[in-house]
Amino acid sequence: xxxxxxxxxxxxxxxxxxxxxxxxxxxxxxxxxxxxxxxxxxxxxxxxxxxxxxxxxxxxxxxxxxxxxxxxxxxxxxxxxxxxxxxxxxxxxxxxxxxxxxxxxxxxxxxxxxxxxxxxxxxxxxxxxxxxxxxxxxxxxxxxxxxxxxxxxxxxxxxxxxxxxxxxxxxxxxxxxxxxxxxxxxxxxxxxxxxxxxxxxxxxxxxxxxxxxxxxxxxxxxxxxxxxxxxxxxxxxxxxxxxxxxxxxxxxxxxxxxxxxxxxxxxxxxxxxxxxxxxxxxxxxxxxxxxxxxxxxxxxxxxxxxxxxxxxxxxxxxxxxxxxxxxxxxxxxxxxxxxxxxxxxxxxxxxxxxxxxxxxxxxxxxxxxxxxxxx
Numbered sequence: 001x002x003x004x005x006x007x008x009x010x011x012x013x014x015x016x017x018x019x020x021x022x023x024x025x026x027x028x029x030x031x032x033x034x035x036x037x038x039x040x041x042x043x044x045x046x047x048x049x050x051x052x053x054x055x056x057x058x059x060x061x062x063x064x065x066x067x068x069x070x071x072x073x074x075x076x077x078x079x080x081x082x083x084x085x086x087x088x089x090x091x092x093x094x095x096x097x098x099x100x101x102x103x104x105x106x107x108x109x110x111x112x113x114x115x116x117x118x119x120x121x122x123x124x125x126x127x128x129x130x131x132x133x134x135x136x137x138x139x140x141x142x143x144x145x146x147x148x149x150x151x152x153x154x155x156x157x158x159x160x161x162x163x164x165x166x167x168x169x170x171x172x173x174x175x176x177x178x179x180x181x182x183x184x185x186x187x188x189x190x191x192x193x194x195x196x197x198x199x200x201x202x203x204x205x206x207x208x209x210x211x212x213x214x215x216x217x218x219x220x221x222x223x224x225x226x227x228x229x230x231x232x233x234x235x236x237x238x239x240x241x242x243x244x245x246x247x248x249x250x251x252x253x254x255x256x257x258x259x260x261x262x263x264x265x266x267x268x269x270x271x272x273x274x275x276x277x278x279x280x281x282x283x284x285x286x287x288x289x290x291x292x293x294x295x296x297x298x299x300x301x302x303x304x305x306x307x308x309x310x311x312x313x314x315x316x317x318x319x320x321x322x323x324x325x326x327x328x329x330x331x332x333x334x335x336x337x338x339x340x341x342x343x344x345x346x347x348x349x350x351x352x353x354x355x356x357x358x359x360x361x362x363x364x365x366x367x368x369x370x371x372x373x374x375x
Contacts, residue, residue, distance in 0.1 A: 010147045010247070014065045017143045017152060018058040024136055025055035028129050035122045044126065044169055047162070050195065053098040054158055057091040061151040068245055081245015088150040089206040095158055096199030099192050106188030113185055126170045133163035148247050150209065154202050161198050165191045215241045220374040223281055227273050232257050234293050237321045237335070239374045241283065252287040256321065258295040266290055291322040300325040303360070307334060311352055316342030318372055332360060335368040345369065
């Protein structure tokens with residue numbers, strides 16, 4: 001994740017960067033279009049069109065940032081931050097469309113080729129465009145990572161791709177000048193395929209974010225470490241975070257505390273946890289659930305240790321937590337986390353349940369099957 005910026009500051013940075021991108025892309029598109037038409041170079045003309053699509057992408061990024069910054073309302077009480085995922089996917093579709101149309105035009109030129117006419121100013125302009133696009137790509141990508149903007153990162157990747165395309169166009173021009181071999185149309189087709197692949201990759205990435213991805217491993221571990229450092233907390237489990245836009249994470253977690261804690265102690269502890277997690281990680285914990293841990297019953301502690309060893313010996317089991325034994329009610333409860341990759345999680349769950357019930361027939365055993373949601 002990027003540095004935590006205030007929403008207003010983050011929005012201003014994204015808009016400013018996008019405006020710079022628009023101005024630069026429009027200027028480059030104008031130069032390239034003129035050069036491409038004068039030199040009869042389909043590859044340079046397509047490169048110019050690609051720059052215009054980049055400018056449109058920046059316009060969409062600005063619009064998406066504005067919409068995402070809208071205050072929460074009754075219909076959208078958690079804000080409009082997810083709009084940024086939609087704008088990133090729209091940019092990906094634009095890139096994909098540009099690639100497909102470019103491929104069609106390139107195929108037409110392969111069938112009916114034009115002989116290019118290069119001049120020294122033409123090559124200088126293309127070379128300058130390569131350098132400009134490299135610098136722009138690095139700048140936009142770095143800002144995108146800093147403010148955690150998928151739209152800016154997508155634009156930065158596209159700009160870097162443009163630099164490669166322009167460099168390829170320059171190479172084709174040099175080959176034609178020194179050998180007379182025209183690779184214009186064929187290069188245009190190759191460039192189009194590269195653009196299409198980039199569009200598909202960007203679209204796949206943004207769709208994955210919209211569906212909901214696994215929490216970043218470093219973030220989940222850091223949050224659990226922060227929680228586990230509180231006195232009385234034996235462990236933090238079941239961390240579930242939901243993204244409501246870049247840098248907007250809300251969720252819940254379970255903590256294991258001694259069974260001797262009073263309601264007032266638990267209330268004080270959970271409030272402190274929520275405050276500390278937000279201060280350190282900018283994550284809002286809307287709920288902190290509690291697992292009661294046996295601390296005064298040696299028999300319960302011994303059974304817990306045995307259950308822990310028993311369950312962890314089984315393939316597919318990643319963790320056992322939340323164990324509690326109620327001697328008065330004769331109940332035993334705990335949770336098991338199963339690996340998604342294990343082929344028969346339900347079958348293994350039933351096997352362990354039967355095994356534990358067989359070993360402890362005097363207790364009513366309840367096992368909750370958890371998924372491997374976070375590290």
